[in-house]
Amino acid sequence: MTHVLGIELRRSAAIGSALILAVVGALALYFAEGIAFTDGWMQLAMSQRLFLALLWPLALAAGAWQGRREHRWKVTELFATTPRPVAQRMRPVILVMAAAVTVAYLVMGLAGGAWLIGTADYLPAPFFAVTAVGVLALVAAVWLGLAIGRLLPWLITAPALAIAGLGLLLTIPGATRPRGWLALVFSPIYEMNMPDAFATVPGRVSAAQAIWLLALAVTGVLLYAAATWRLRVAALLPVLLGAALAITVMPHGKRVVTGAIDPVAKELVCADQEPAVCLSRVHAGLMPEFLPSARQALTVLAALPGGPTRVHEDTTTYVPTRYAPWDPGVALVRLDTGQDTHLADPELALGDAVAGAFTGPPGCEDAPPLGDQLAAAYWLIGTEPPADGNGAERDRAVDVWHRLKALPGSEAQAKVVALRAAALKCTPGTALFGDAS
């Protein structure tokens, strides 16, 4: 059998297909929309699934191109005269094409993983489920392609099938609206875009998608190996059963995936021998680069009477709204990863951590303006706020900081302490200078 598979590997389109899929997938991960998986492994798995939008149609085309082979070389009748059963004759190509797309998808994952290997530690179980569903999607596509390529052995079948596959993926969300969960069953790319740092895919979603794709794959194989029309019609049975089963397994809710949060990824992991500095588990790999800024922030904050004595990552998520645990003794700081998977703005980390002392409690809509928070923070630090951040609030910070600096030391200190007190109580209209705008 190994010998046969080796021959089939060389004779079929498997190696070419695997190369094309792996290269296209890896390029898409890095260049299609910027690098969206800098937070960790789960984000990589979900990004890979998103780029199935490109790979899934191509796998369909690869299968259809391969499925046309016997027709292309005009050996259909010749082979039909051999006494071996059709299924036995088809087995090598079925296995080889499935292996090709599987390897391609995994190589694409490795190409993305190379970018993450230095910073991401947290590897949750759903990562494997999401990847497995991605592999299954490609296998189903290539087997379905084989079947359609054999049934309709024309030159335009493969490219037309790819276009139809893309069209299908793009129309599923619109066609199933407002029942988003239905799109989640049939489209492996749905709700996989721009995963949040704490994103996850619930196990039941992956299970339902796996059921559907498995049924589709089985139908593809049966269609491909079927010799009579009666068997071909019977081959449609698994896909119908699979659809029904997958629909029952899928949770019937709204935003099942975009609203899912991984509580373990959110858990705080504190620095060794330094329980005052904690990051979420998903960002724990950034601790070495964050720790110096956090330590410095704690030193600065010690000068603020009743100031925070701990620095924690702000793990608030907004879909759905879940605030980070709040404590007046904790300065919360949001952490973003840049395109290089490291801290997005390491030079701003100190100021942002100190400014965490001036944010209000969770859900406070009357917190001091960000510009005032930063101005107070940098007054404590003793340097001018960098104005190169994101626009108006950073500019305001520079302006307010200069006014604060112009005041006598004790007066400025009183203003900063008052700002903190007002922030903790979430007093409306709080600002360092009443007229500042």
Add this chain to the structure above:
Amino acid sequence: MRWLTLYLRSRRAPIAIPAAVTGMVLMWSLWAGFSDTRTVAVQTVVTTVLLLVVVLTATLGSPDDALEATAAISWPVRRLLHLLAGFLLVVVLLLLTTGTNAEFGPAGLIVRDAAGLLGLTALGAAVAGPARAWFLPLGWTLAAILFPRAEPLAGRILTWQSQAPDSVAAAVVAGVLAAAGLVAYVAGGPARSAPAEMAQA
């Protein structure tokens, strides 16, 4: 006239032209049936151009290229006319929808993409043979439809198919591809393949 009939039959035009029309009607009716707006989305327009070009790719080869090469006929002129006719077919089919419930446009984009993609597929036919010529236009265009980038310049060049019709970079890329495909295919003809491979494609 008899020569033309035989030529068209040898290029599988009796299948390809109805297939192109069917593809166009299908895309038109999908948009007209399921969308509320008359103006067809750019992605759908580009997809339709791609579909028609891919269908026409099948007409770029003959059952036996080696045999044809021996004939005392001026093939380059005929190949040039073949490509121009294919280009006109794509453009006219899409522009026929003007004024209907699903308007494929703008014309500048259709002309640019049809010329560029047809050039690319003709180039592929000249280099790798008509059976494999669709690989690059398909893969490239699917990527450009899904992930168009208007910035920076490299993005406009790499996703030229889905840029706005006034994009100079996209027009230049399409023009270069069209010219390269035209020259390569008209001068050299399709890459020779085993007669069996093309016979019943």
